[in-house]
Amino acid sequence: MESNLIRLNYDDKEIILIPTAHVSVESANLVRETIEKENPDSICIELDEDRYKNLKNPNSWKNTNIIDVIKQKKVVLLIANLILSSYQRNIAKKLKTNPGQEMMEGMKASEKYGINLVLADRNIQTTFLRIWRKMGFFEKIKLIFSFVLMDDDEEVSEEDLQKLINRDNLELVIDDMAKDYPQIAETLLRERDKYLAYNIKNAPGNKVIAILGAAHTPGVEKEIYKDQDIEKLNKIPEKSFMSKIIPWIIPVLIVILVILGFNQNVDTGIEQIKSWFLFNSILAGLFTAICLPHPLTVITAIVTAPFTSMNPMLACGWFAGLCEATLKKPTVDDVNKIPDDIFNFKSWINNKFLKALLVVILANLGSSIGTIIAGSRIIQTII
Secondary structure, three states, X not given: OHHHOEEEEEOOEEEEEEEEOOOOHHHHHHHHHHHHHHOOOEEEEOOOHHHHHHHXXXXXXXXXXXXXXXXXXXXXXXXXXXXHHHHHHHHHHHOOOOOOHHHHHHHHHHHHHOOEEEEOOOOHHHHHXXXXXXXXXXXXXXXXXXXXXXXXXXXXXXXXXXXXHOHHHHHHHXXXXXXXXXXHHHHHHHXXXXXXXXXXXXXXXXXXXXXXXXXXXXXXXXXXXXXXXXXXXXXXXXXXXXXXXXXXXXXHHHHHHHHHXXXXXXXXXXXXXXXXXXXXXXXXXXXXXXXXXXXXXXXXXXXXXXHHOOOOOOOHHHHHHHHXXXXXXXXXXXXXXXXXXXXXXXXXXXXXXXXXXXXXXXXXXXXXXXXXXXXXXXXXXXX
């Protein structure tokens, strides 16, 4: 594996890039041996502050408060994090290793030999938000389905991982990803290549070792010799004007149509209001009931759906999810089972932590469908 090392010279600085697989025993051994042999002034690792803390204390994420997640509107971000980290953890389990072991080797060497440690990666929340804000609607749907259909039973060997570290194989994988998900490839790979390269070449000392996921090494190698706008890479894109205005169009249009209905006659106006409440409430309640939550959770979805649908700043799923998490508080055992349960829909229903997240998604989905149907009925009564 030593032949995979990439040695660069930049402004009288020697930079050694170590391509790794995050669940590979061989990668961890290579990191340890290279650091001992090269005795660098700085060790750069592909982590941000939050992931660094989580890696040092792997059980810290188990203290996640599901109620806080729902209140902070981070359900989608948490689910994405859980799926990706659980997939990596399960592969590591099959290989009888630990995810991030190669990063841990860098951290241990930094403490043992007094070497400067540089957290070279961008904040993971910034990366996820930049991806989400840049993706189109259909690209988001495609990504969600790819998460749902992710195959966790696929057998992966150490030999398979070493083949992926090969530069030719990596370029094929990156090219395929760019074709299927251009915005993800741009933000998750290429932007972070720039961010990582900036921090690596500006690390203290004349000899720097950088421990990177193998997918980043081709890009970082090129970016070392280019200029990067680090402030631009750290900026979260604002929502476009249309994305801000569109959520308000439906409620405003519904109010106008109801007013027109009452102008025609009182019965028409009342019929429109009935349609709005019935379709929103019934569909929100039915979709929420799919995951067999507490009865009060279903009632919460039924009661809140017609009102939250008129306010884009609110969502009935948040209220239903908070109700479920409060009435059926997740246990430590539920959190411990997430890596195994997250790839099985039936397990989501039995896991109180995952069920609360599922309630948020299903209640919002039901309410959204109800809004479309009710809106169509309201338009029909006017016509």
